Amino acid sequence: MSHDTIRKYDGPAGGWGALKSVAKHLGEQKIAISGAKTLLKANQPDGFDCPGCAWPDRDHTSTFEFCENGAKAVAAEATKFRAGPDLFAQYTVTQLAEYSDYWLEQQGRLTTPMRFDAATDHYVPVSWDEAFALVAQHLNALPSPDNAIFYTSGRTSNEAAFLYQLFVREYGTNNFPDCSNMCHESSGTALKKQIGVGKGTVSLHDFECADGIFIFGQNPGTNHPRMLGELREAAKRGAKIVSFNPLRERGLERFADPQDKLEMATYGSTKISSDYFQLKIGGDLAAVKGMIKHVLERDIEVTGNGGATLLDRDFIAEHTTGFDAFMADVLAESWDVIIEESGLDEAQIRRAGELYLSCERVIACWGMGITQHKHSVATINMVVNLLLLRGNLGREGAGACPVRGHSNVQGDRTMMIYEKPPAAFLDRLRDVFGFEPPREDGFDTVGAIEAMLDGRGRVFFGMGGNFAIATPDSDATARGLRSCALTVHVTTKLNRSHLVHGQDALILPCLGRTEIDIQAAGPQGVTVEDSMSMVHLSSGINPPASHDLLSEPAIVARLAHATLGARSKIDWLGMVEDYDRIRDAIAATFDDFHDFNTRVRVPGGFRLSNTARDRKWANPAGKAVFFACPVPTDNPIHRARRMHGTQPVFTLATTRSHDQYNTTIYGLDDRYRGVFGERRVLFANADDIAALGMKAGDWVDLESICDDGVRRQAPRFLLVEYNIPRGCLAAYYPETNPLVPLSSFADESRTPTSKSVPVIVTPHAADVGAHMPRQRDIPAAVVR
Numbered sequence: 094m095s096h097d098t099i100r101k102y103d104g105p106a107g108g109w110g111a112l113k114s115v116a117k118h119l120g121e122q123k124i125a126i127s128g129a130k131t132l133l134k135a136n137q138p139d140g141f142d143c144p145g146c147a148w149p150d151r152d153h154t155s156t157f158e159f160c161e162n163g164a165k166a167v168a169a170e171a172t173k174f175r176a177g178p179d180l181f182a183q184y185t186v187t188q189l190a191e192y193s194d195y196w197l198e199q200q201g202r203l204t205t206p207m208r209f210d211a212a213t214d215h216y217v218p219v220s221w222d223e224a225f226a227l228v229a230q231h232l233n234a235l236p237s238p239d240n241a242i243f244y245t246s247g248r249t250s251n252e253a254a255f256l257y258q259l260f261v262r263e264y265g266t267n268n269f270p271d272c273s274n275m276c277h278e279s280s281g282t283a284l285k286k287q288i289g290v291g292k293g294t295v296s297l298h299d300f301e302c303a304d305g306i307f308i309f310g311q312n313p314g315t316n317h318p319r320m321l322g323e324l325r326e327a328a329k330r331g332a333k334i335v336s337f338n339p340l341r342e343r344g345l346e347r348f349a350d351p352q353d354k355l356e357m358a359t360y361g362s363t364k365i366s367s368d369y370f371q372l373k374i375g376g377d378l379a380a381v382k383g384m385i386k387h388v389l390e391r392d393i394e395v396t397g398n399g400g401a402t403l404l405d406r407d408f409i410a411e412h413t414t415g416f417d418a419f420m421a422d423v424l425a426e427s428w429d430v431i432i433e434e435s436g437l438d439e440a441q442i443r444r445a446g447e448l449y450l451s452c453e454r455v456i457a458c459w460g461m462g463i464t465q466h467k468h469s470v471a472t473i474n475m476v477v478n479l480l481l482l483r484g485n486l487g488r489e490g491a492g493a494c495p496v497r498g499h500s501n502v503q504g505d506r507t508m509m510i511y512e513k514p515p516a517a518f519l520d521r522l523r524d525v526f527g528f529e530p531p532r533e534d535g536f537d538t539v540g541a542i543e544a545m546l547d548g549r550g551r552v553f554f555g556m557g558g559n560f561a562i563a564t565p566d567s568d569a570t571a572r573g574l575r576s577c578a579l580t581v582h583v584t585t586k587l588n589r590s591h592l593v594h595g596q597d598a599l600i601l602p603c604l605g606r607t608e609i610d611i612q613a614a615g616p617q618g619v620t621v622e623d624s625m626s627m628v629h630l631s632s633g634i635n636p637p638a639s640h641d642l643l644s645e646p647a648i649v650a651r652l653a654h655a656t657l658g659a660r661s662k663i664d665w666l667g668m669v670e671d672y673d674r675i676r677d678a679i680a681a682t683f684d685d686f687h688d689f690n691t692r693v694r695v696p697g698g699f700r701l702s703n704t705a706r707d708r709k710w711a712n713p714a715g716k717a718v719f720f721a722c723p724v725p726t727d728n729p730i731h732r733a734r735r736m737h738g739t740q741p742v743f744t745l746a747t748t749r750s751h752d753q754y755n756t757t758i759y760g761l762d763d764r765y766r767g768v769f770g771e772r773r774v775l776f777a778n779a780d781d782i783a784a785l786g787m788k789a790g791d792w793v794d795l796e797s798i799c800d801d802g803v804r805r806q807a808p809r810f811l812l813v814e815y816n817i818p819r820g821c822l823a824a825y826y827p828e829t830n831p832l833v834p835l836s837s838f839a840d841e842s843r844t845p846t847s848k849s850v851p852v853i854v855t856p857h858a859a860d861v862g863a864h865m866p867r868q869r870d871i872p873a874a875v876v877r
Contacts, residue, residue, distance in 0.1 A: 099774075099789075099813055102767045105362035106314035106321060107161070108349030110764060114161050143167070143606075146754075147247070147497045148317045149297055149623040150697075160318035165752075165759045169586070170605040171635055174201025176587050181207055181216040190592045194562070194827070195758040195772075197587045203602035204639035209594055216591075216600060221643065224599050225655040231552050231579040231597065232656050238265030238531070240551040242541045245271040245510045246558030247499025248606070250619035251628070252675045253645035254501070254508040255682075256668065257556055260653035262519075263528050263661055267535030268550075269512045272502055272558060272755075274538035275565075275845055279464040280495035281506070282842040283473035287718050289711035290704050292503065294492035295456055296625050300327060302490030305452025308336045308366075309377050309476060310462020310848070314344015314765060315751045317460075317496055321348045325363045335448050336366040338462065339374050339436075339746065340776065340823055341816040343765040370445060373436030373818045374744040375849045377463055378472040379724045380435040380442060381479055386423050387446030388482055403450055405484030412708055412717055413481055419719035426724060434724050436818050454490030455480065461498075462746070465848035467729060469839040471722035478719055486717065487708035497624045498755065500606075504622030507701070508679070512537050518682075525681050527662045538564060539843050542835055545573030553595065555582045556645065559756040561590035565833035565845035566805070583648055585638075588756070589827075604644045608633040612647070614671035619646070620693055622701070628686075629698030646675065729837055733798035733851035741785065742798060743777075745850040747826035747833070756827050763825075768813065775854070776815035776823040785854060789814045792857035795824075797832035797850050805832050809857050822852065 104110050143163040180200060186209065189197070206224045207216035219227075232241055243261045245254060258269065273281070281291030288294070300306070300323045313320040325348050328334055336345045346369070349362040356362065372380050392403040409416050428439055435442065449455065457476050463469060477486075477493055485491035497503050509518055512535035519530045536544050542564060544550035553560070553574060564570045570593075574580055577595030584591070585605050591598070604610055610617040610633055618632035643651070650669035653661065668674050673690050680689040685701050692699040704711045712718065725731075734742045750772065752760035762769045766776070775793060782789060791812045797805045807829055817823060826847065837846045 098769055098771050098811070100767050100769065102343070102765055105347035105349040106344040106765060107318070107351055108356075108362065114764070143500060146317045146319070147500050147503060147624040148319045149625045149627050150319075151297055151322070162315070162318055162754055166754060167607060169198065169757065169759060170202075170607050172201050174199070175204050175638065176200040176202065177204040177639075178207070178218045185214040186216065186592050186594070187214055189587075193758075194589055194756070195761060197589065198758055200587050202585060202638035203587060203600060205641050206602065207600040209598035211596070216598075219599070221651070224601060225651050227597065227599065228554070228579065228581055228652055229656040232264065235551055239268060239533075239535070240549060241266060242268045242270060242536060242544065242550045242553045244541070244553065244555040244558060244560050245269065245505055246556060247272045247497075247502030247505060248557050249505055249510075249645060250501060250621060250631070251504045251508055251679065252619045252672050253556070253649055254505045254510050255679050256646055256649040256653070256675060258509050259522070259526065259663070259678075260649055260657070260665075262522060262530040263526070263653070263657060263663065265531050267512055267514055267531050267533065268541065269510050269535055270538040270541040271505060271510050272499060272563065273506055274843065275563060276461050276502070277464055277495055277497050278537075278844045279469035279839050279842040280459070280473055283470045284477070284493065284495070284705075286712055287474055287477050287720060288486065288493070288705040289709070291506075292626060292703065293494045293624060294486060294703055294706045295494045296700070297323065299456060299490050299492060303327065303332055303454045303456045304490070305333045305335065305449065305455040307449070307455060307457045308334065308338075308345065309381075309457065309459040310338065310464075311458060311460030311496055312338070312340075312342045312344060312462075312748070313496070314342055314348070315749055316498070318344070320496065321365070322350060324348070324365050325350055328363055328365055328367070333367045333448055333452060334365055335368045335370070335445060337370045337372055337377060337380060339371055339817055339821050340748075341369070341371065345369065368445070368448060370437055370441055371816070371818055374746050374821045375466050375468075375728070375730065376435040376437070378434075378468055378475050378722065379431045380437055380445070381472070381475045382423060382426060382722070382724060383428070383431040383435060383437070383439075383442035384446040384449055385475070385479055385482065386426060386428075386431070387443045388450060389420055389423055391446070391450065404482050408484035409481070412487075412710070413719055414714050414716045415719040415721070419478065419721045422721035422723075430724050430726065434726065449479065454488070455483070455485045456490070456492055456494055457485075458494040458496055460496050462848055464842075465839070465844055465846055467837070467839055467846050467849065468722075468725045469844060470841045471720070471725075474720040475722055477717075481717055481719060487706055492706065495624070500623075501621040503624060503626070504620070504628070507622055507683075512540075521682055525678070537843055539835060539838055539845065542566070542570050542573045545576055548576070551578045553577050553580045555580075555590065557583060559588040559590045561593040562827035562830060563756045565830055565837075565847060566835035567827065567831040568805075569835050583645060601648060602639065602642050603648060604633065604637055604642050606631055606633060607635045608637045608642075609635065610644045612644075612670050612672070614673075617644070617672045619672065620676070620698070626701040626703060627698055628693060628701060630693050646672065728849075729799070729846070730849060730851050732800070736798065736800070737853065740853060741781075742851050742853060743781070743820055743822045745795070745797075745822045745824060745829065745832065745852045746848045747829045747850070748823050750825050753825070766815070771811060772825050773810045773828055774813050774824065775810040776813050776817055778817050778819045778821070779814045781819055782812055782814060787812060787856070793854050794857050795829070795832060795852050795854060797834065797852050799834040799837065799851075801834060801836055803834070805834065807831050822854070
């Protein structure tokens with residue numbers, strides 16, 4: 094193994110390493126001075142909201158509310174490099190496909206609408222009018238509106254998302270696969286049925302008051318770095334921070350706040366987790382059920398000796414249902430099963446349970462390490478069961494906190510980018526806009542891929558994102574997209590999905606969050622909703638990357654006008670002249686957005702209502718529900734191991750590097766895990782590597798195990814020793830997305846099981862990847 098590729102990182106998360114990384118990325122994009130000025134306007138009332146993650150701002154009027162990964166997102170959008178018509182003239186689509194995702198990202202901002210020319214295998218410039226006419230022609234020629242698929246990424250603003258769903262429903266379908274289907278759909282599914290609201294219940298103020306923060310399946314150091322500021326403050330005042338994660342992650346261990354002058358000057362840092370439990374991948378349900386079992390056993394012991402109950406009996410009696418059956422199920426669960434399936438011993442689990450009992454106000458946080466398993470919904474139900482035991486919902490300093498990804502992924506769902514819209518919402522659309530919306534459920538992400546593969550999906554329209562490689566089963570997804578009559582992508586930069594195209598294909602370049610958006614009424618701002626239901630304005634400050642860019646709302650409005658024509662009662666072009674008109678339409682549709690234009694202009698915006706936070710339970714039971722969930726002992730991992738007998742079958746979790754955000758690759762380093770200049774790495778326990786007869790630095794191939802008869806392989810990964818439980822592996826996505834079967838998804842939510850893929854590991858065979866030449870990473874300057 095090259096010493097330059099893998100080297101130990103001993104520093105904390107954040108600190109000088111983060112500042113050096115920010116400077117490096119600003120420099121790489123040739124925006125060192127202007128980029129710094131842009132960052133200083135992020136998250137201010139007259140500036141733009143960070144286009145990165147959905148973690149809220151402590152003070153929306155501050156001048157330094159950004160983090161390392163937010164700075165990378167800003168640098169990527171504000172880059173001086175341009176991917177204009179000359180790039181597409183120089184390279185055929187086949188040639189572009191040979192380059193890596195990192196190289197594609199480095200080509201810079203798209204400048205011009207482009208149409209695929211099959212005769213030359215090039216993208217060629219097209220006018221906006223011609224592009225809209227082409228999409229309208231395809232849409233209006235379909236036998237049914239349900240033959241069209243409309244995807245949405247989590248960076249789409251509330252205004253664009255609202256217009257998008259309005260257009261598509263007037264067109265006649267509810268086919269709205271979105272990134273939520275692939276990340277926190279399990280959270281919404283579990284929470285909605287259990288507490289009546291599909292969102293988290295906490296605010297940043299609750300983090301100030303909590304004396305216990307329990308973190309499950311989340312790596313905030315890479316995925317939500319601003320969250321580390323809240324955890325740091327909680328740790329400094331003595332709150333217990335209890336982390337459950339298979340990998341040791343630096344952000345959950347130590348953090349140096351770049352905004353703390355003393356900490357930076359002394360090279361100091363703050364310990365984050367008071368306790369760190371390294372359970373095995375997928376072991377969270379068993380671990381939390383074991384904690385609950387300990388709490389109930391302790392309560393029986395204490396009350397049996399005449400002591401006061403350890404549970405919040407008044408809350409349970411008034412606000413919950415199902416407790417007795419739930420308690421019986423937990424007490425009957427075998428400790429042997431809990432220990433085997435969690436990967437923790439009984440003492441560790443009881444320690445975790447005792448930590449919970451020692452806290453008066455508890456917040457439970459989780460990320461995609463929880464949501465992307467076969468039993469994700471049941472796991473989240475179990476986490477909420479833990480909170481319900483002691484009334485840790487609907488009061489200060491306590492609650493449920495699913496930590497979502499992209500900046501407006503929650504807002505898009507609030508705007509009803511949803512394939513299963515409630516009847517009451519559809520009734521409101523009918524009453525406000527004068528058309529009868531479709532009532533049949535549409536395709537989610539898995540359903541959309543299946544529909545493209547079997548011919549039901551003929552047109553794919555992507556509002557942002559990188560669908561071809563963000564999705565599971567990459568080969569199947571690519572076949573589906575290539576079978577379409579038309580694929581369209583609204584985007585700021587070139588990515589893999591634009592090269593996996595239908596018979597006709599369009600790339601439509603749009604404004605970014607950081608850029609000035611001028612419409613007929615003047616400069617416009619858009620709104621976003623963060624992970625804690627705060628809605629606020631975002632107004633760009635940079636000149637557009639090209640004079641030929643349109644905003645996302647303008648693209649939707651012009652497409653609707655071209656497609657629906659005189660049969661629509663909506664003044665699409667008038668709506669987009671002034672985004673206040675869009676917000677008025679939102680206010681007329683959603684009661685929670687009353688006086689939208691007035692309320693959102695208050696610095697910091699406003700918070701949406703949350704029934705569960707107010708202890709009003711808007712679910713069929715009318716109360717919070719205790720759900721009894723058995724510890725899974727027959728999931729795809731168990732079955733794969735039985736199928737392969739003595740051959741080692743590992744559980745693979747896909748994960749991000751520190752130099753990426755979702756599928757966007759900013760660089761080739763993963764500083765906190767000690768990986769530099771390489772993405773095809775496989776993190777494994779040292780004893781597992783030895784048991785395979787291999788050594789760190791060897792190259793290996795991966796094959797996933799599924800009973801559908803399809804052989805899925807991913808070749809050539811570098812073995813890296815890492816602090817991870819035996820039997821568990823981790824590797825980056827999208828490189829490992831080809832291993833995730835399309836048919837393997839979470840019960841109820843249909844979220845792909847990207848965090849629990851059964852795989853076998855074999856020495857790298859050159860012929861395995863012979864048909865897949867290694868993608869090239871020629872420096873961008875070579876082609877500019």
